[in-house]
Amino acid sequence: MIDFNIPPFSGNELVYMQEAVKNRKICGDGPFTKKCHAFLEEQTGAAAVYLTTSGTSALEMAAILSHIKPGDEVILPSFTFCSTADAFVARGARLVFVDVRPDTMNIDEKKIEAAITDRTRVIAVVHYAGVSCEMDEIMAIAKKHNLIVVEDAAQAVGSTYKGRVLGTIGDFGCYSFHETKNYSMGEGGALILPTLDQRDEAEICREKGTDRSRFFRGQVDKYTWVDYGSSYLPSDLNAAYLWAQLECFDEIRNDRMATWNAYDAAFRPMAEAGLLEVPFIPEGCVHNAHMYYLKLKDLPQRTAFIKYLKENGVMAVFHYIPLHSSPAGLKFGRFAGEDEYTTKESERLVRLPLYYHLTEEDRNKVIDTVRSFFA
Numbered sequence: 001m002i003d004f005n006i007p008p009f010s011g012n013e014l015v016y017m018q019e020a021v022k023n024r025k026i027c028g029d030g031p032f033t034k035k036c037h038a039f040l041e042e043q044t045g046a047a048a049v050y051l052t053t054s055g056t057s058a059l060e061m062a063a064i065l066s067h068i069k070p071g072d073e074v075i076l077p078s079f080t081f082c083s084t085a086d087a088f089v090a091r092g093a094r095l096v097f098v099d100v101r102p103d104t105m106n107i108d109e110k111k112i113e114a115a116i117t118d119r120t121r122v123i124a125v126v127h128y129a130g131v132s133c134e135m136d137e138i139m140a141i142a143k144k145h146n147l148i149v150v151e152d153a154a155q156a157v158g159s160t161y162k163g164r165v166l167g168t169i170g171d172f173g174c175y176s177f178h179e180t181k182n183y184s185m186g187e188g189g190a191l192i193l194p195t196l197d198q199r200d201e202a203e204i205c206r207e208k209g210t211d212r213s214r215f216f217r218g219q220v221d222k223y224t225w226v227d228y229g230s231s232y233l234p235s236d237l238n239a240a241y242l243w244a245q246l247e248c249f250d251e252i253r254n255d256r257m258a259t260w261n262a263y264d265a266a267f268r269p270m271a272e273a274g275l276l277e278v279p280f281i282p283e284g285c286v287h288n289a290h291m292y293y294l295k296l297k298d299l300p301q302r303t304a305f306i307k308y309l310k311e312n313g314v315m316a317v318f319h320y321i322p323l324h325s326s327p328a329g330l331k332f333g334r335f336a337g338e339d340e341y342t343t344k345e346s347e348r349l350v351r352l353p354l355y356y357h358l359t360e361e362d363r364n365k366v367i368d369t370v371r372s373f374f375a
């Protein structure tokens with residue numbers, strides 16, 4: 001059986017984790033966390049990057065730092081993982097779901113403005129499959145209406161939009177290092193601050209509401225509880241695992257890209273023949289090979305396709321049930337405008353196996369199995 005995902009392992013993870021254990025440095029913000037911060041700040045060009053315990057907690061921090069109050073509205077796509085919504089619901093926000101574009105499955109920038117009310121505070125965009133949303137238009141809308149932009153870049157580590165790194169374009173960027181993402185620490189993530197304006201506030205929020213980070217830098221002579229916060233910093237053991245992968249940053253991306261490109265070379269002609277649909281990468285977007293998906297005719301064909309693949313040793317999966325039609329989505333939000341594409345397109349989409357070290361043999365088996373379904 002070819003798995004859908006195998007968590008990345010690049011070789012030095014145990015060496016670094018052992019080092020953390022031997023040196024008795026296992027709590028948060030230890031030497032490996034600092035290495036990861038420095039690397040990610042350099043790689044993204046952001047003013048500050050903080051590892052968090054998950055992508056979800058990075059989103060929670062972004063919601064707290066956005067000063068959301070109960071009743072404030074947050075605009076987001078319905079086609080996303082529930083964490084994008086959870087973070088804002090925890091602050092008492094109402095969710096306003098906007099339709100996606102069928103070509104990228106990203107929020108349709110043309111439909112955002114109609115969803116804005118006098119309660120709107122945040123636009124939370126999701127760079128689906130590591131392919132950027134139309135950030136120029138979205139940032140212009142946010143500026144015009146004085147809104148905060150949170151980038152859920154959980155899937156987009158290493159992707160760019162017109163040369164700018166995703167996660168650094170809006171007011172806050174959120175990465176995930178879950179085991180299903182390109183780079184992993186088991187569970188983990190990062191909050192990205194494009195400027196230093198909210199650095200102190202972010203550090204306080206991440207350290208249980210204390211100014212401990214300022215204390216460690218020698219900026220205050222004792223630390224105390226100064227605001228609301230939580231414990232968002234991961235153990236250095238997890239950071240040690242991640243560090244091994246960040247050291248192989250390009251290699252992991254290139255390896256994934258080889259699979260993505262092989263799939264694309266095989267399936268694009270089938271798309272041109274009208275058998276299925278393949279991902280679209282808009283001009284100016286450089287993606288990170290996070291995901292390769294196909295779109296089939298409809299739900300029954302997709303169900304048959306996934307079953308056929310499984311019977312032939314290939315695990316393919318679908319996601320997401322649109323949030324607006326899920327029990328929590330109904331409770332916490334509403335769909336703005338018409339659901340023209342979200343539900344329809346989500347029912348046609350299927351993700352193929354794609355992970356670091358997927359062998360060429362397995363990749364070819366996936367391709368042959370997909371071809372034989374259509375033969």
Ligand SMILES: *Cc1c(COP(=O)(O)O)cnc(C)c1O
Binds near residue numbers: 057152177178
């Ligand atoms: C994975 C993911 C998250 C959540 O990340 P965790 O690290 O699992 O908490 C949030 N949003 C999107 C779009 C994701 O793909």
